[in-house]
Amino acid sequence: MYTDIVMDHFMNPRNVGEIENADGIGEVGNIKCGDIMRIYIKVENDVIEDIKFKTFGCGSAIAASSVATEIIMGMTVEDALKVTNKQVIDALGGLPPVKIHCSVLAEQALKAAIYDYATKNNLEFEGLKGYNPVEDHDHHDVVDIEF
Amino acid sequence: MKRIYMDYSATTPVKQEVLDAMLPYFTEHFGNASSIHGYGQDAKKALEASRATIAGTIGAPADTFYFTGGGSEADNWALKGVMKANKNKGNHLITCKIEHHGILHTCETLEKEGFEVTYLDVDSEGMISLETLEAAIKPSTVMISIMFVNNEIGTMQPIAEIGKIARKHGLIFHTDAVQALGNVRINVDELNVDLMSFSAHKIYGPKGIGGLYIRKGIKIQNLIEGGAQERKRRAGTENLPGVVGFAKAAEIANENLDAHIEKLTYLRDRLVKGILESVEYSKSNGHPTLRHPGNVNVCFEFIEGEALLLSLNAKGIAGSSGSACTSGSLDPSHVLMSIGLPHEIAHGSLRLSLGDFNTEEEVDYAVESLVEVVHKLRMMSPLYDKVKGGK
Numbered sequence: 456m457y458t459d460i461v462m463d464h465f466m467n468p469r470n471v472g473e474i475e476n477a478d479g480i481g482e483v484g485n486i487k488c489g490d491i492m493r494i495y496i497k498v499e500n501d502v503i504e505d506i507k508f509k510t511f512g513c514g515s516a517i518a519a520s521s522v523a524t525e526i527i528m529g530m531t532v533e534d535a536l537k538v539t540n541k542q543v544i545d546a547l548g549g550l551p552p553v554k555i556h557c558s559v560l561a562e563q564a565l566k567a568a569i570y571d572y573a574t575k576n577n578l579e580f581e582g583l584k585g586y587n588p589v590e591d592h593d594h595h596d597v598v599d600i601e602f
Numbered sequence: 603m604k605r606i607y608m609d610y611s612a613t614t615p616v617k618q619e620v621l622d623a624m625l626p627y628f629t630e631h632f633g634n635a636s637s638i639h640g641y642g643q644d645a646k647k648a649l650e651a652s653r654a655t656i657a658g659t660i661g662a663p664a665d666t667f668y669f670t671g672g673g674s675e676a677d678n679w680a681l682k683g684v685m686k687a688n689k690n691k692g693n694h695l696i697t698c699k700i701e702h703h704g705i706l707h708t709c710e711t712l713e714k715e716g717f718e719v720t721y722l723d724v725d726s727e728g729m730i731s732l733e734t735l736e737a738a739i740k741p742s743t744v745m746i747s748i749m750f751v752n753n754e755i756g757t758m759q760p761i762a763e764i765g766k767i768a769r770k771h772g773l774i775f776h777t778d779a780v781q782a783l784g785n786v787r788i789n790v791d792e793l794n795v796d797l798m799s800f801s802a803h804k805i806y807g808p809k810g811i812g813g814l815y816i817r818k819g820i821k822i823q824n825l826i827e828g829g830a831q832e833r834k835r836r837a838g839t840e841n842l843p844g845v846v847g848f849a850k851a852a853e854i855a856n857e858n859l860d861a862h863i864e865k866l867t868y869l870r871d872r873l874v875k876g877i878l879e880s881v882e883y884s885k886s887n888g889h890p891t892l893r894h895p896g897n898v899n900v901c902f903e904f905i906e907g908e909a910l911l912l913s914l915n916a917k918g919i920a921g922s923s924g925s926a927c928t929s930g931s932l933d934p935s936h937v938l939m940s941i942g943l944p945h946e947i948a949h950g951s952l953r954l955s956l957g958d959f960n961t962e963e964e965v966d967y968a969v970e971s972l973v974e975v976v977h978k979l980r981m982m983s984p985l986y987d988k989v990k991g992g993k
């Protein structure tokens with residue numbers, strides 16, 4: 456059901472943990488739905504120098520968090536804001552349709568972390584225009600099989 | 603890497619003796635049981651002998667047992683067939699919230715067709731209340747359908763008591779015994795049951811074959827229309843290899859029942875104890891004693907079930923979970939919701955169902971692996987550090 460890349464990121468997640476005195480922290484998701492993603496960023500000269508995550512969720516939520524941190528590490532903040540969930544999916548070699556929302560969550564967690572950084576430092580970014588930190592959690596499709 | 607199967611409630615391997623019994627019915631004795639010639643008559647003989655064997659293990663006359671294409675079909679047939687054939691008596695059916703979807707989705711269809719269904723609550727251990735059941739009975743009630751053993755949390759309902767209540771009120775009583783067969787002694791008369799659903803692939807038999815016990819005198823409509831097979835009640839050329847395999851599996855299960863229960867109960871209790879003692883923030887679900895001898899259902903806080911299953915699979919252990927992600931649905935399983943677990947706890951559920959080929963060594967390995975895997979996932983979880991106060 457998952458690609459080898461997803462399984463690799465799930466089994467050996469990159470950049471797990473937290474950053475002491477992070478410049479921005481974003482947390483999205485919903486405990487009821489079973490996934491919460493938290494991203495920490497350290498920014499220097501507008502570049503994301505370090506990024507870490509903690510995720511409560513399924514295999515693809517953990518893999519999406521991991522691969523997203525790899526994509527973003529070292530990017531400028533403006534470039535990071537352009538990263539889409541599609542890039543996360545592609546980097547994972549694809550996700551099953553019911554798991555697409557995990558990649559959306561990764562995109563949202565990053566945006567939330569940058570928003571936090573921007574708010575704390577009174578900065579404005581083109582990519583945050585019209586951004587609303589109120590959570591808009593994406594939902595799964597429903598199919599059920601039971602044994 | 604060694605592979606350890608702990609998902610016997612999902613399905614079981616076919617035992618060698620069962621397979622050996624089945625094989626000649628694919629090639630040599632391939633006849634159609636309805637044919638007049640020798641091939642047909644051989645098949646017919648095996649069909650009726652198999653029926654008698656299975657019926658014998660549940661204390662029923664041979665001609666009250668009907669083969670179906672599995673447990674789901676038996677559930678559909680029992681509910682739709684009885685409700686439609688007894689419209690003159692009423693339109694009300696009583697069941698409970700933790701039934702298998704074979705029952706629940708059938709009930710939803712019946713509701714759309716104008717029947718009325720009461721879904722009884724269960725308590726935190728998954729038991730229905732006999733008082734609530736009796737109070738739910740009204741003049742229009744025709745039937746009660748309450749499962750024998752729950753497939754997720756293993757809880758065993760007081761079937762004989764429910765049967766007594768049904769008798770007292772002149773109601774028809776059906777039970778889904780798919781998870782009960784081969785795991786608890788069954789006698790349809792002692793249990794006061796009128797209809798009972800079975801499936802062969804949960805008792806080391808083949809998939810796609812099951813059966814419905816129908817007490818003599820119960821009015822029931824056909825579900826599958828066509829030829830005159832199964833005494834005109836269930837059409838379709840009989841699945842002889844399946845029938846023979848089911849009978850062999852039932853026979854073996856019946857002969858070894860006491861030893862099977864004793865062994866699994868020991869392994870189950872060792873597994874639960876091992877987990878609860880070595881993993882903090884874990885909790886066992888279902889009834890502590892009145893439960894399937896091989897069923898272990900545990901919730902681990904702060905982590906999600908699918909991630910847990912994938913990690914266990916990487917260690918060679920096969921289990922299942924009631925988390926939303928594993929079913930692909932939005933909510934965790936209806937059973938875990940019905941016993942009152944909050945969403946965040948139910949998401950971290952794990953079912954390990956043990957069977958005849960598990961060993962004590964495997965159980966101990968499972969506990970060890972769980973300690974590691976749960977720790978690893980918790981270290982990644984933003985919920986865990988909130989609790990640990992580490993951050």
Ligand SMILES: Cc1ncc(COP(=O)(O)O)c(C=O)c1O
Nearest residue numbers: 602672673674702704753780801
């Ligand atoms: C309690 C219960 N009822 C019904 C079924 C359905 O049986 P089958 O898979 O043979 O259709 C199952 C298993 O899947 C079950 O556990």
